[in-house]
Amino acid sequence: MTTGKIMGIIALVIVGGIGLFIFFLYATIKTKSTSLNKYEPFSEWIGKTVVLHTETMLFKEQMRMNPNSKYPYTLADSLNPGWEYILALVENGSVTKIATLPAGTELSLERAVQYTNGVSGSSYPTIFGTLKSNGKEYKVGYQWGDLDLSKNHYKIEKSWKFHQAPWQAEQDTAFYALPKADFW
Incomplete structure (x- = not known):
């Protein structure tokens, strides 16, 4: 050679x-993702048009938490655990407030996805849909669900809890099992 x-x-x-x-x-x-459409509590909402019971805010993030570009807007309401943080981000200009939507606005829920960050390993379920307000249509994502770390630490399968979503009349206090996001 x-x-x-x-x-x-x-x-x-x-x-x-x-x-x-x-x-x-x-x-x-x-970031890895997997569909949650067939997992409770998402399975009971996907494919339905719901009415928002509370006033909600529609905003656009500069550094998006939601990697799905088909749904560029984020929906939040005062029942969201991160509400104060969101308001602070609006105030400092990190997010742009698009609209304040009144109670009674309809939202068509289309799909749900579990995202798992590749660096931190933290997961965040997001439900996606379309809402119409003042003659405009908005494709939105709503981050919904928190992992109870103590239940997860002890490997309890049903360790996901859900705060009251703006379309729910009352909070669901049950815990649910959700899959980890797929590799691809």
């Missing part, structure tokens, strides 16, 4: 190794 062939093989192995490293790094840190 000549020196040129040996150097070519070494270069190919190095380039291939770098490519493989980059692929594994990407696969490790990318």
Whole structure:
């Protein structure tokens, strides 16, 4: 074997190794997702048009939590556990308030997805839908559900709890089992 062939093989192995490293790094840190359409409590809402019982705010984030570009707006209401934080983000300009929607606004719920961050490993379920207000149509995401860390620590399957969504008359106090997001 000549020196040129040996150097070519070494270069190919190095380039291939770098490519493989980059692929594994990407696969490790990318946000993963899985459908929640067939999991409770989402299964009872998907495909339905609901009426919002509370005033809600529609906003657009500069650094989006929702990676689904088909649903660019985020919906929030005062019952959301992060409501004060959202208001602070509006105040400092990190999010743009699009509209305040009155109680009675209709929202068609279309799908639900569990996202798992590749870096932190934290998951956040989001339900997506379309609402119409003042002759305009908005594709929205509503982050709904929190993992009870103590239940999860003890490997209790039903460890997801859900705050009262703006379309619910009262909060559902049951705990639910949700899957972790898929790798791809």
